[in-house]
Amino acid sequence: MLQIKNMLVDVDALLALSHTCQPENCDRRQSCCATYEVPLERGEGARVLGLLSDAARYAKGLREQDEFVDPLDEGDVGPCLVTDESGKCLFAYTKKGATLCSLHSAALDLDLPPYRMKPRACSLWPLAITDDAPQVLTVQDSVLTFPCNSSRRKGAKRLHSGVADTIREVFGESFLTELQEAINAAS
Ligand code: SF4
Incomplete structure (x- = not known):
């Protein structure tokens, strides 16, 4: 875990995820908009x-x-x-x-800005924030059953671009930069 601003970040979970939103591949069983x-x-x-x-x-x-x-x-x-x-x-x-x-x-x-207008749970997916105190930014359970997500090789040092884009949209560029710098420093 790394602390970024007022949030803990489950870095291992984030680094292990690849995400590419492909709405043309969604159907009723596989779309996040029909699941949660x-x-x-x-x-x-x-x-x-x-x-x-x-x-x-x-x-x-x-x-x-x-x-x-x-x-x-x-x-x-x-x-x-x-x-x-x-x-x-x-x-x-x-x-x-x-x-x-x-x-x-x-x-x-x-x-x-669409990611600021939708509910945060939607803008964050496939990431999620736990209800713990302090809150933890991590990966939602079971997201690998969706076609837009896959697991990455162990040892990745940079966030997948789709995960990084999600963090940038929800938390801003400075949060993303701080997180990636902390990952670099810890590796
Ligand atoms: S509000 Fe959320 S769940 Fe509903 S359509 Fe938009 S992104 Fe999907």
């Missing part, structure tokens, strides 16, 4: 509601006749996003065979 209950952190429900009308232009399940559906629910551990009967997030939609996020698409339309 998406928990909402403080303020994320309001942010999601603020994008609802723009997102509904992509994800048709967000409308019922002339009304928007309530996309927020109460899950096992607090507020979360609603899913359809198959377990797929109502904000997911399909375009040319690719499973995409309507919050992400709406944010791009509005010139907003």
Whole structure:
């Protein structure tokens, strides 16, 4: 474990993961958007509601006749996003065979940073933050069953580009730089 800012980082788990998002390969059983209950952190429900009308232009399940559906629910551990009967997030939609996020698409339309507009759990995946104190940045359980993830050879000294991109989008460039420098120093 390495401490970066106020978070512990499970470096071994991160270095061992290769991730390349390929939405065209998602199907109902393999898409992260159809697998998890998406928990909402403080303020994320309001942010999601603020994008609802723009997102509904992509994800048709967000409308019922002339009304928007309530996309927020109460899950096992607090507020979360609603899913359809198959377990797929109502904000997911399909375009040319690719499973995409309507919050992400709406944010791009509005010139907003998509990874800051989606729930953090979504932006982080396949990484995750534990509920421990202090929190630990690690890899979500069972992600190797998804086609976009694979394990890397032991002894890698740099994060895979897909993992590094995820960390940059969620925590910023300085966090990523500090983490990679700490990995270099420890190896
Ligand atoms: S909010 Fe977007 S990224 Fe998150 S599960 Fe729903 S469709 Fe997928």
